[in-house]
Amino acid sequence: MLRTWLTERFRLDVPLVGAPMAGVSDGRLAAAVSAAGALGMFGVPATASASWIAEQAAVAADSGRPYGIGLMAWVLQDDPGQLEAVLAARPSLASVSYGDYARFVEPLKRAGIAVATQAGTTDEARAAEQAGVDVIVARGGEGGGHGRDDVATLPLLQSVLDAVGVPVLAAGGIATARGLAAVLAAGAEGAWAGTAFLGCAEATLSEPARRRVLDTGETGTAYGRVFDVAQRLAWPPEYGGRALRNPFFDRWHGREDDLAADDAAPAELEAARRTGDFDTAYIYAGQAVGMVGRTRTAADVVADFAAADKLLGRFGTP
Incomplete structure (x- = not known):
């Protein structure tokens, strides 16, 4: 031991x-x-x-x-x-x-x-x-x-x-x-x-979220502030988040200033969270996800x- x-x-x-x-x-x-x-x-x-x-x-x-x-x-x-x-x-x-x-x-x-x-x-x-x-x-x-x-x-x-x-x-x-x-x-x-x-x-995690995790390979994560900005969370900017990459992240990554001014994005993200649409909603996970x-x-x-x-x-x- x-x-x-x-x-x-x-x-x-x-x-x-x-x-x-x-x-x-x-x-x-x-x-x-x-x-x-x-x-x-x-x-x-x-x-x-x-x-x-x-x-x-x-x-x-x-x-x-x-x-x-x-x-x-x-x-x-x-x-x-x-x-x-x-x-x-x-x-x-x-x-x-x-x-x-x-x-x-x-x-x-x-x-x-x-x-x-x-x-x-x-x-x-x-x-x-x-x-x-x-x-x-x-x-x-x-x-x-x-x-x-x-x-x-x-x-x-x-x-x-x-x-x-x-x-x-x-x-x-x-x-x-x-x-x-x-x-x-x-x-x-x-x-x-x-x-x-x-x-x-x-x-x-909901069952759809868990299934998304289990199906994601080792290259399937991305790092950034997209999901924090979309939720209007006051995370210190030096601390981004690593999550499963999805189309919502790809659409806004590098355009965080535009995202912060977009009034529709927070509602879109919240609706996706409620319905389990993980092409938009986030699941935080690290690069070891491919081993899960x-x-x-x-x-x-x-x-x-x-x-x-x-x-x-x-x-x-x-």
């Missing part, structure tokens, strides 16, 4: 975190990942209420194992109720990323909650260490959902490991035991994986990651 800072801190069987994917990972998926021996997390959408967070935290805690909650710093600036709800829930881990997160680190730590933040450059990782986080997630541009697209996972991980003294997890493109073994061998304390869980029965080819349980996915110890054992480094 692999032992790292991550497994020791949170009493895990596998050095793996199920990434907090807002709109995809709720309390049910978090509980399933935790019950399987990894650390499950749920992501808090921008519009989520404090009561929703409390409800999902109760579901996630039902596994009896540690779990985490993911927050967006740019949302907390205008909605302190989300932070208060997380403080009240007292998960084992909270991630706060994307915006001015530093002010939220100390309140979470005072509540006994370990704090993570996602870094897309080495400078961001250094700043995170200065802010006092417990663990840094080195997230490469391959990752699904939001983040920087400036540096790929492997070069970023190597640089961050040399630059900081706090534990580091690797994120972006890690979907199998091979990926986990690779980042552990490099010195990471574990992996932070989201796309690998998109096909899970416990995820909140069938519906499985979260326990199956975690069990596959656990085989990393055998791969590392081949080289005498279990």
Whole structure:
């Protein structure tokens, strides 16, 4: 069994975190990942209420194992109720990323909650260490959902490991035991994986969305701000999103200023979301999506990651 800072801190069987994917990972998926021996997390959408967070935290805690909650710093600036709800829930881990997160680190730590933040450059990782986080997630541009697209996972991980003294997890493109073994061998304390869980029965994706994920190959994603601009979301512009490429993205990519002035586009996107038209609506996923080819349980996915110890054992480094 692999032992790292991550497994020791949170009493895990596998050095793996199920990434907090807002709109995809709720309390049910978090509980399933935790019950399987990894650390499950749920992501808090921008519009989520404090009561929703409390409800999902109760579901996630039902596994009896540690779990985490993911927050967006740019949302907390205008909605302190989300932070208060997380403080009240007292998960084992909270991630706060994307915006001015530093002010939220100390309140979470005072509540006994370990704090993570996602870094897309080495400078961001250094700043995170200065802010006092417990663990840094080195997230490469391959990752699904939001983040920087400036540096790929492997070069970023190597640089961050040399630059900081706090534990580091690797994120972006890690979907199998091979990926986990690779980042552990490099010195990471574990992996932070989201796309690998998109096909899970416990995820909140609709069946048409799940089928779209399962049918998408490794070149089927695109990175940009199209979907954020169309929704009029206040994401910091340096953090675009990686999603499945579709005709709506292709139509507006490179024309974001025009999109911001187009009054019909938000309604078009919202209607597509309601009807499940994924030629227009978005599904966030990383470049590892080509390895997600069938519906499985979260326990199956975690069990596959656990085989990393055998791969590392081949080289005498279990």
